[in-house]
Amino acid sequence: MTEDRQAPQLARLAALIADETRAACLLALLDGRAWTAGELARHAGVAASTLSEHLGKLVAGGLLSQERQGRHRYVRLADPGVAHLVEGLAAQVAPDMARRPRNLRESSAGSAMARGRTCYDHLAGRLGIAVTDALTSRRLLRQDTGFGLTDAGLAWFEDVGIPLDRTGRRPLARACLDWTERRPHLAGVAGAALCRHALDEGWCVRIGSERAVKVTATGERAFTELLSIDAETLR
Incomplete structure (x- = not known):
């Protein structure tokens, strides 16, 4: 069998x-x-x-x-499949990790990771969820039958100047369970392209030695103008 x-x-x-x-x-x-x-x-x-x-x-x-x-x-x-597996396993043990930080450094690092980070090649944490929710509320992303970009979503990526490589086997959009937020954020080709664009354009910058990222003033303006995300949500 x-x-x-x-x-x-x-x-x-x-x-x-x-x-x-x-x-x-x-x-x-x-x-x-x-x-x-x-x-x-x-x-x-x-x-x-x-x-x-x-x-x-x-x-x-x-x-x-x-x-x-x-x-x-x-x-x-x-490959991205390995990242999806590891992040998914991390999400399953997240409740067991909800202990008090041992020191200020650990507390700051944990807060930064929860606020915004990269999950392999896409955005995660509260930032990733905020972007995913904004795409969904604007009907650029569907979640009702699994993650999928709408025609308007494909047009949005093109208008913003974010190319999507649709020649490979990787899904264009895929849900990835966020281990801190316990909700799915956008992964796949679209999630990777958006994250890469955000870093290349200076919307986000990496901070510290972990995966944490911080939204810059430029990023706040871009996310607000393009997706109507409240700037306070990004801080």
Whole structure:
């Protein structure tokens, strides 16, 4: 039976993720960027040799891709599907993470991540939800039968100057469960294109060493003019 053939594969996948060091690496790589092995080792708080062994397993298991440039080894999530899997699992354990922060730095970082962040290559947190809600209320995005851009939505992306690559197999629009807001935000080709445009145009800037992003004054004006999002919601 198909289920019998899938069971060993599912067990191997679960075993790959069921390690705190490997889980920390996967979560860090949700920022969509390539990290060196050294950077991930420092982030996870383990020796470089230990981290190298973990990365080898994640690459062999198809969760990470790697490339070498000179002395450095860079790794990133293998594809958007892996990011969707990791973010979805994070959303399931979010209620267990609702503890009091240990210090001011941890509190500030947590607040920044909840306010706005990247989820692999699209916007998440309150910012991602605000954008998704605005697109939906303006009938540019449908959520009633799964996420999908309307004809008006396709025209909106074109008018704003955000090209959408519709040649690949990735869905044009897809729901991704937000682990802090517990609601779906926009992912897929459209979500990635909007996030990339926001960063390229200076609507958002990355802050700190995590995935957190901050909406700039330029971004406040753009989101307000284009999607009627209240500026206070973006702060």
